[in-house]
Amino acid sequence: MATKDKQQLTPEQRRRRMELRRRKQRELQRRRRKKRILIGTGIAAGVIILALIIFLIVRLTGGPATISAKGETFVIALDPGHGGEDTGMTGVSASEKDIDLKICSKLKIMLESQGYQVVLTREDDTRLSKEERVALANESGADLLVSVHCNYSEDDTGLTGAASSYQDGSRQSEALAENIQSALTDESGAADKGTKAGNYTILNDAEMPAVLVEAGYLSNETEAANLADDVYQNDVAKGIARGIIASLSR
Numbered sequence: 001m002a003t004k005d006k007q008q009l010t011p012e013q014r015r016r017r018m019e020l021r022r023r024k025q026r027e028l029q030r031r032r033r034k035k036r037i038l039i040g041t042g043i044a045a046g047v048i049i050l051a052l053i054i055f056l057i058v059r060l061t062g063g064p065a066t067i068s069a070k071g072e073t074f075v076i077a078l079d080p081g082h083g084g085e086d087t088g089m090t091g092v093s094a095s096e097k098d099i100d101l102k103i104c105s106k107l108k109i110m111l112e113s114q115g116y117q118v119v120l121t122r123e124d125d126t127r128l129s130k131e132e133r134v135a136l137a138n139e140s141g142a143d144l145l146v147s148v149h150c151n152y153s154e155d156d157t158g159l160t161g162a163a164s165s166y167q168d169g170s171r172q173s174e175a176l177a178e179n180i181q182s183a184l185t186d187e188s189g190a191a192d193k194g195t196k197a198g199n200y201t202i203l204n205d206a207e208m209p210a211v212l213v214e215a216g217y218l219s220n221e222t223e224a225a226n227l228a229d230d231v232y233q234n235d236v237a238k239g240i241a242r243g244i245i246a247s248l249s250r
Contacts, residue, residue, distance in 0.1 A: 064171070064249070065171055065175035065247075066172070066175070066248065066249035067144050067172050067209055067249060068143070070143055074116045074117065074248055075117045075118075075141060075143050076116055076117070076118050076119070076143065076144055076145075077119045077120075077121065077140055077145040077146070078104045078107060078108060078118060078146055078147075078148070079104070079121040079133050079137065079145060079146065079148065079202060080097070080103070080104040080105075080122055080148055081097070081100040081147060081149040082095075082096055082097035082100060082127075082149075083101070083122050083125055083127045083128060084097075084126050084127025088150065089219070091150075091218035091221075091224025091225075091227065091228065092224045093224055093225050094224075096150045096218060097125065099150055099215070099227050099228060099233070100148045101124075101125070102230075102233050103148050103236050103237050103240075104148050105120075107146075107237040107241055108120060110241040111241055111245075119136070119140040121133045121136045121137060130200075130202060131201065131205070133147075133202055134201060134206055137208070137210075138208075142208055143208055143209075144172075144176060144209045144210065144211075144244070144247070145202070145206050145209070145210040145211070146180070146213060146240060146244065147200075147210070147212040147213065148215065149212060149214050150215055150216060150217070150218045151163065151214040151216060151217045151218070151219075152217060152219045154219065156219075157220055158220065159217050159219065159220060160191050160216065160223045161185075161190050162185055162191070162192070162215050162216055162236075163193035163196075164178075164180050164181040164195045164211055165195070165196055165198025165200065165212045166203070166211050167197075167198075167203040167206060167211070168198070168203070170210075172209035172247070173203070173211060174195070174197075176209050176244070176247040177211045179242075179243035179244075179246040180211060180239070180243030180247075181194065181195050182243065183238075183239040183240070183241075183246065184213065184236060184239030185239070188215075188226075190215070198212055209247075215227060
């Protein structure tokens with residue numbers, strides 16, 4: 001019956017039917033091309049949006065978390081707090097200035113044994129102003145700065161633990177503080193007092209990622225005795241070294 005109907009179509013009817021089929025095929029091809037274009041545009045837009053999101057995250061967080069070397073090797077500046085007539089706080093067994101210098105001296109040896117270059121803002125019992133310390137660190141071209149201190153509380157002698165403050169607004173400084181804090185408390189067993197942005201000259205004026213570490217409370221008799229102990233100082237230095245190395249870009 002269908003064959004008979006087809007045979008009964010006039011040439012003009014058959015021509016129109018063929019033209020209709022060609023139009024349908026062209027429309028189908030057009031729709032397919034449009035669909036491919038839309039898919040391609042959507043993928044490209046997605047890539048651009050993802051790249052923009054990553055860019056904004058990096059900008060808002062202050063850049064990458066790891067620290068890169070300016071030269072062929074990393075240069076690390078260490079700042080033993082206080083010195084000379086500026087003794088800092090005093091515990092039952094030692095003064096802060098002596099503990100700070102001993103920890104930094106041990107830390108220097110540990111870092112140099114791993115191939116890093118280390119600069120100390122003071123190597124003996126010398127008093128330097130805060131401005132002189134940070135100027136020395138900046139002039140050295142160091143890639144990062146760690147200042148070592150001890151804490152003290154006149155109100156609560158029961159307080160113990162280590163804390164780390166970082167340069168406000170610097171993601172690299174924040175990550176450095178977090179790495180140091182984690183490794184220091186792990187190595188020494190000190191209570192974890194956490195990290196926070198700090199308002200210190202040594203941090204604010206540093207031209208590189210900077211952290212101030214408070215290794216413990218000299219106002220606590222037990223912790224003061226620990227901080228004056230050579231083995232405990234080694235543990236503190238080892239923890240700081242681990243945290244520094246973990247923060248360096250390979």
